[in-house]
Amino acid sequence: MEQFSALLSSANLQWVLIGSLLLGFASGVIGSFVLLKKQSLISDAMAHAALPGVCIVYILFQTKTVPYLLTGAAVTSLIATQSIQTIVKWSRIKTDAAIGITLSVFFGLGIVLLTYIQQNATGNQAGLDSFIFGQAASLVKGDVQLIAAGALCLIILTALFFKEFKISIFDPQFAKGLGLPVTFFNAVLLFLVVAVVVIGIQMVGVVLIAALLITPPISARYWTDQLGWMTMLAGIFGAISGVSGAVLSTAIQNLPTGPIIVLSASVIFLFSLLFGTKKGLLLKGGRNA
Amino acid sequence: MSYTFWILLTGCLVGLTCGITGALLVLRKMAMIADAISHTVLLGIVGAFFVTQSLSGIPMLIGAGIVGILTAVFVEMLHSSGVQSDAAIGIVFTSLFALGVVLISFIGDQVHLDVQHALMGEIAFVPWNTLTINGVSYGPTAVWMLGAVLAVNLILITLFYKEIKMSTFDPQFATLIGVPVMIIHYLLMTMVSLSTVASFDSVGAILVVAMLIVPGATAYLLTDRFFVLLILSGVIGILSAALGYGFAIQWNVSIAGSMAVATGVFFIAAFLFGPKQGVVIKKIRGTTGKKTVQSST
Amino acid sequence: MNALTVSNMSVSYDKQLALENVSFSVPEGSMTGIIGPNGAGKSTLIKSILQLLPTVSGTVEVFKKPLRSQRKIIGYVPQRSEVDWDFPTNALDVVLMGRYNHIGMFKRASKKEVTWAKHCLQRVGMQDYASRQISQLSGGQQQRVFLARAMAQDAKIYFMDEPFAGVDASTEKAIIQLMKEWKNEGKTVLVVHHDLQTVNDYFDHVLLLNKTPIAYGETNRVFTLANLEEAYGGKIAFLQQGPKAAKGST
Ligand SMILES: Nc1ncnc2c1ncn2[C@@H]1O[C@H](COP(=O)(O)OP(=O)(O)OP(=O)(O)O)[C@@H](O)[C@H]1O
Ligand SMILES: [Mg+2]
Numbered sequence: 001m002e003q004f005s006a007l008l009s010s011a012n013l014q015w016v017l018i019g020s021l022l023l024g025f026a027s028g029v030i031g032s033f034v035l036l037k038k039q040s041l042i043s044d045a046m047a048h049a050a051l052p053g054v055c056i057v058y059i060l061f062q063t064k065t066v067p068y069l070l071t072g073a074a075v076t077s078l079i080a081t082q083s084i085q086t087i088v089k090w091s092r093i094k095t096d097a098a099i100g101i102t103l104s105v106f107f108g109l110g111i112v113l114l115t116y117i118q119q120n121a122t123g124n125q126a127g128l129d130s131f132i133f134g135q136a137a138s139l140v141k142g143d144v145q146l147i148a149a150g151a152l153c154l155i156i157l158t159a160l161f162f163k164e165f166k167i168s169i170f171d172p173q174f175a176k177g178l179g180l181p182v183t184f185f186n187a188v189l190l191f192l193v194v195a196v197v198v199i200g201i202q203m204v205g206v207v208l209i210a211a212l213l214i215t216p217p218i219s220a221r222y223w224t225d226q227l228g229w230m231t232m233l234a235g236i237f238g239a240i241s242g243v244s245g246a247v248l249s250t251a252i253q254n255l256p257t258g259p260i261i262v263l264s265a266s267v268i269f270l271f272s273l274l275f276g277t278k279k280g281l282l283l284k285g286g287r288n289a
Numbered sequence: 290m291s292y293t294f295w296i297l298l299t300g301c302l303v304g305l306t307c308g309i310t311g312a313l314l315v316l317r318k319m320a321m322i323a324d325a326i327s328h329t330v331l332l333g334i335v336g337a338f339f340v341t342q343s344l345s346g347i348p349m350l351i352g353a354g355i356v357g358i359l360t361a362v363f364v365e366m367l368h369s370s371g372v373q374s375d376a377a378i379g380i381v382f383t384s385l386f387a388l389g390v391v392l393i394s395f396i397g398d399q400v401h402l403d404v405q406h407a408l409m410g411e412i413a414f415v416p417w418n419t420l421t422i423n424g425v426s427y428g429p430t431a432v433w434m435l436g437a438v439l440a441v442n443l444i445l446i447t448l449f450y451k452e453i454k455m456s457t458f459d460p461q462f463a464t465l466i467g468v469p470v471m472i473i474h475y476l477l478m479t480m481v482s483l484s485t486v487a488s489f490d491s492v493g494a495i496l497v498v499a500m501l502i503v504p505g506a507t508a509y510l511l512t513d514r515f516f517v518l519l520i521l522s523g524v525i526g527i528l529s530a531a532l533g534y535g536f537a538i539q540w541n542v543s544i545a546g547s548m549a550v551a552t553g554v555f556f557i558a559a560f561l562f563g564p565k566q567g568v569v570i571k572k573i574r575g576t577t578g579k580k581t582v583q584s585s586t
Numbered sequence: 587m588n589a590l591t592v593s594n595m596s597v598s599y600d601k602q603l604a605l606e607n608v609s610f611s612v613p614e615g616s617m618t619g620i621i622g623p624n625g626a627g628k629s630t631l632i633k634s635i636l637q638l639l640p641t642v643s644g645t646v647e648v649f650k651k652p653l654r655s656q657r658k659i660i661g662y663v664p665q666r667s668e669v670d671w672d673f674p675t676n677a678l679d680v681v682l683m684g685r686y687n688h689i690g691m692f693k694r695a696s697k698k699e700v701t702w703a704k705h706c707l708q709r710v711g712m713q714d715y716a717s718r719q720i721s722q723l724s725g726g727q728q729q730r731v732f733l734a735r736a737m738a739q740d741a742k743i744y745f746m747d748e749p750f751a752g753v754d755a756s757t758e759k760a761i762i763q764l765m766k767e768w769k770n771e772g773k774t775v776l777v778v779h780h781d782l783q784t785v786n787d788y789f790d791h792v793l794l795l796n797k798t799p800i801a802y803g804e805t806n807r808v809f810t811l812a813n814l815e816e817a818y819g820g821k822i823a824f825l826q827q828g829p830k831a832a833k834g835s836t
Contacts, residue, residue: 035373038373038375040373040376041321044324044379087560091510091568092510093510094318096318096319096320096321097502097505100321100324100498100502100503100506101506103498104496104498104502105503105552108495108545108546108547108549109553111495111543111549112537112542112546115542115546116540116541119542132408133390207408211380211387214380214383215383218376254394255391259387259390259391266380266383266387269384279370281370
């Protein structure tokens, strides 16, 4: 226990806590809109597609400077989203298959590039692997500050555009009628999703970051019918998951951060599923009885 | 038999098995269930390890089969309780996969199973892990497992061909006319889980997803006939495995990864240059984008 | 003998009741038009009779037996088929699916079945499109293929949800001709229908529905202005000249 409190007081960990808290909050909030747009799995494809981006930047520029790597990640994520839309628009393939194709081929490419780097790179390339599952413990202060600052910006942006997102997602035609630039807000939302995925991958990893966008908003849905509360609650659930994941994985040896964060979110989900005041199972059972 | 031969054979069997089975999923708009199952199977494998304390074939198949079906059941349950189907898939598979990964990190030291392995497989080790009975070696275990699963899948598809086709095309009508739609659904989920676990050990989750979804989708662009689609999908799976292997050897990179990329290459080729559905031909004909109205819900 | 008996059926979506206390019996060999405004629950009625929707209460009997055991003798054409039109299959193949119960498990369709399916296509005027992929058919043609599939079933009792929506006049005639033949063969037909002008010509029985049955019985007794006004809630002023015959018969 003492060891634990010693851990908590270390400066680096404090930053990790702040970072995971803000990241969790941001992804819960942004995930709420993703859920309403029915794009939960698209965000999964975007996350997987970040891996080749990281590798390409490393191969081309021989740098491990995090902002550069993340820029690469953002670019391939966007290309993946675009591919999904192109496939659906230009062929008979349905959205779900288009997502699956994009996700697996981009991630496969990421793995190919990663092994290429391992075979051919001269310098120390360890660390790129941690983009797959995330590793909070290996984050340096600069990384965490980047995560925290980035997440904070995203939260503020979402708060600013809250009303506009709400209208343009719920009824795009109506929003257009009101004179809202719906296409623009869609683009902003897309940017927010890419941004949260990209800043989150160091901590949660590309394979599981989508869970942070999907699970908290659904859990929140079991407690409220109002978008405002739902976003808020999703943010709080995300934050709790982020913090508990970061703490547990730092305190216990060998535990990967991403999966623990995701499991925390899953536990909150299970709890909400059972006890939620809006659609919770127990409540339903009670009413039927 | 040479080392290369066994690896190629394994890859081709993965392509064939997953290609045929996955084509059905693509047609049923359940591609992402494939993605989900190929991740959660990890939990089944870890579970089987906890029960038997070893990583042998049969318990692994059973564990994976159980978790695969559970995945489908959970998704179905969440969906029918009002959660959007893709979000339901997202929650279920990330949770179970995360659980699998965390459990692995507890046992990781005792076995060769690790997270890297789960994602990429170890196809390079396949030839050494042979099935040995009474001291006689009968070739790689993976090949036997894949062969058995392929045979089971082919038999099931042949037996229930009409039922599968009808319940895929028009589930409502099929139910009405007395096709056991739910049984067919779970039969298919079992086939997917078995294919996944048989492939998983050698090629990992990514390639399984790629092989389940991409060849089927590619074939979907090339033919208007159900039977041809299944065959074509299997063939594309095999070709992808071969092409990917060649590339991986040439550049000394992940074999599973490049097989996945190879499925993508075939898909892009069909997407652009397909004789009926290709983008190029559509451009030439002057039809832009979709012609038929999608009954998307 | 009654071909269909529905007793006390109620159906709800979530908590909203869509049908309340529906009871009626349809005699064998009759042709019933199900009439009512949009949202009256006509499609819901058919779907719940066929157990495609869970019912809150009520029972359905087909030829005095529970529906479950009678699936083989029931044909259904939905209002809008929600299928993947890009599915790799052609018109003939779809019609053959109607022969499922005649072909049996584990077996392929025999020559005889194929001939029969082709005949059904011909009856709806689609013989030239047998090998067309279904997305390459027009909306009306797709509808006709699904009719042919129902015909191929060779059922004893048919449920059709607006089979004439989106088909041209000559096809409508051909279809009604087909249904009349069925009737003459002793088959029972229930059709959701919107065109009040043709009700008298097409149907010998009418079910007027708006959440609950307003009236059921022989057309000349049930298809009256008073009943229609009750079903449509006074919204039929513009239809005055429509059910003239009905008016006369009261
Ligand atoms: N899937 C559903 N979920 C919730 N409510 C539904 C659903 N389908 C229908 N309803 C409601 O049930 C009622 C009856 O609908 P139904 O489709 O049976 O009407 P209908 O008589 O067939 O109308 P139409 O003439 O337009 O075809 C309507 O009020 C409709 O809004
Ligand atoms: Mg209707």
